[in-house]
Amino acid sequence: MEVKPVLWIVIPCYNEEQVLPMTAPLFLKKINDLSDVGKISPNSRILFVNDGSKDKTWQIITDLANSDEHYLGICQSRNRGHQAAVLAGLMEAKDKCDITISIDCDGQDDINAMDAMVDEYLNGCEIVYGVRSKRVTDTWFKRTTAEGFYKVMNALGAEVVFNHADYRLVSSLVLQHFADYEEVNIFLRGMFPLVGFKSTSVYYERAERMAGESHYPLRKMLGLAFDGITSLSIKPVSMITGIGLLFSCIGILTAVWAVIRALMGHTVVGWTSTICIICLLGGIQLVSLGVIGQYVGKTYLESKHRPRYIISERTWEPTQRHWIEEK
Numbered sequence: 353m354e355v356k357p358v359l360w361i362v363i364p365c366y367n368e369e370q371v372l373p374m375t376a377p378l379f380l381k382k383i384n385d386l387s388d389v390g391k392i393s394p395n396s397r398i399l400f401v402n403d404g405s406k407d408k409t410w411q412i413i414t415d416l417a418n419s420d421e422h423y424l425g426i427c428q429s430r431n432r433g434h435q436a437a438v439l440a441g442l443m444e445a446k447d448k449c450d451i452t453i454s455i456d457c458d459g460q461d462d463i464n465a466m467d468a469m470v471d472e473y474l475n476g477c478e479i480v481y482g483v484r485s486k487r488v489t490d491t492w493f494k495r496t497t498a499e500g501f502y503k504v505m506n507a508l509g510a511e512v513v514f515n516h517a518d519y520r521l522v523s524s525l526v527l528q529h530f531a532d533y534e535e536v537n538i539f540l541r542g543m544f545p546l547v548g549f550k551s552t553s554v555y556y557e558r559a560e561r562m563a564g565e566s567h568y569p570l571r572k573m574l575g576l577a578f579d580g581i582t583s584l585s586i587k588p589v590s591m592i593t594g595i596g597l598l599f600s601c602i603g604i605l606t607a608v609w610a611v612i613r614a615l616m617g618h619t620v621v622g623w624t625s626t627i628c629i630i631c632l633l634g635g636i637q638l639v640s641l642g643v644i645g646q647y648v649g650k651t652y653l654e655s656k657h658r659p660r661y662i663i664s665e666r667t668w669e670p671t672q673r674h675w676i677e678e679k
Contacts, residue, residue, distance in 0.1 A: 357450035357473070359386065359396040361466075362441035363457045364434055365413070366403040372412050375459045376400075380422055382463050391470050397449070399424045400457070401441040404431030410665075417667035429664040435538045438518055440661040446527035453521045455482075461519045462556035469521040472552050478526050479544055479551035482519030484558050511545045513553065520544065536660055595636060 361379055365372060379398045386392045400413045402425060413425035426444055428437065438454050445452050451473055455461050461482060469480040503514075518540055522530075526549050533543060545551075 356387075356390065356393040357470075358448070359383070359392045359470070360445040360449040360452050361396075361398045362401065362438065362445055362452050362454045363398065364401045364403055364437035364441065364454075365405060365409050365457050366431065366434070366437070367405045367407045368409050368457050369405075369407040369412060371458050372400075372409060375457050376412075376416055376423070378459070378463055380420065382466055383422055386467065386470060391467070391474070392451075396422070397424050398422055399426065399441050399445055401425075401437045401444075402427040403434070403437035404428050414667055423667075425667040426663050427665040429662040432661050434518070435540055436661045438540060439538060440663065442522065442527055443531060444663070446524050446531065449524060451521055451523050452527065453519075455519050460558050462558070465519070465554050465556040466521075468554040472554065473521055473523065476550055477521075477552045478523040478549035479547075480521035481513045481516045481551065481553045482521075483513060483553045483555050484515040484517075485555040486557060512542045513545065516541055516553070523549075525549070534657075536658060538660065595640070 361383065363379065376398070383392070383396050383398060387394045387396060400416070400423070402410045402413055404427075410425070410427050413423070413427075416423040417425050426440065428440060432440075442452055442454065451470070453466055453469060455463070455466075465482055469482070472480045520541075522544065526544070526547055530544070530547050533546075
């Protein structure tokens with residue numbers, strides 16, 4: 353009898369009390385449908401990761417876990433961000449299942465794409481990327497900046513899949529090796545291609561949020577983009593070096609030209625041009641120092657070896673406080 357793979361769907365949650373009761377039944381139905389057609393094991397599970405929510409998200413997760421054995425939940429001790437929440441769920445699942453699928457709980461990613469992801473896994477792929485086929489639901493600004501981000505990332509040497517976020521299938525085999533990547537500054541969509549193994553993409557159309565508001569404003573999106581660049585590539589530092597060499601050459605040529613003009617008895621009155629050059633070089637120097645400082649700061653944080661996440665509660669285990677009370 354053929355053994356069916358155990359699937360864990362990993363779902364990061366932050367202040368999702370409005371949308372979670374709507375999407376949780378959809379994930380449960382998908383698990384049951386895939387099990388009924390024989391693609392996955394009936395022992396598959398849905399793992400919610402509470403990322404330090406301030407609303408009733410964790411209470412909803414615990415209620416779901418009590419209502420059906422397919423629902424599980426873990427709670428981080430504090431908010432650590434979307435990437436750390438996804439990572440926590442994947443690391444929790446890697447020894448308990450054969451495959452994982454990470455997906456946001458807002459209902460925007462097409463849940464039916466999981467069927468094609470599982471099919472690709474059964475055909476031999478260890479990583480299956482969920483890729484948006486179009487961005488019609490995005491504003492012009494978000495669509496332009498998002499697509500520009502992927503192009504800039506690839507131009508700077510970071511290997512990312514175009515229009516792929518964090519909707520992906522990853523096998524337990526890949527996760528076992530991915531656990532060896534211990535950096536604190538994580539950018540998952542750029543890190544998984546580094547692991548290797550056979551991979552492919554599944555395309556889908558993204559919808560609007562079912563309820564609630566997006567927790568990724570422009571500020572967080574820009575921060576994630578910058579973290580991705582500085583975590584995966586040192587090309588910005590190389591570019592700074594190149595710019596520095598270029599302006600050094602220009603400075604030497606300008607100095608030679610000024611000396612020759614002085615020896616010929618010509619005086620140069622150039623207050624405006626001098627100020628412009630000073631401002632330009634000053635701006636370039638400050639930006640360069642800022643970029644270098646970001647790399648130094650990240651190196652400093654990495655050297656501390658702090659945990660990337662801390663799990664304070666699991667729905668299938670009593671909390672330490674309850675254990676103490678029972679004692």
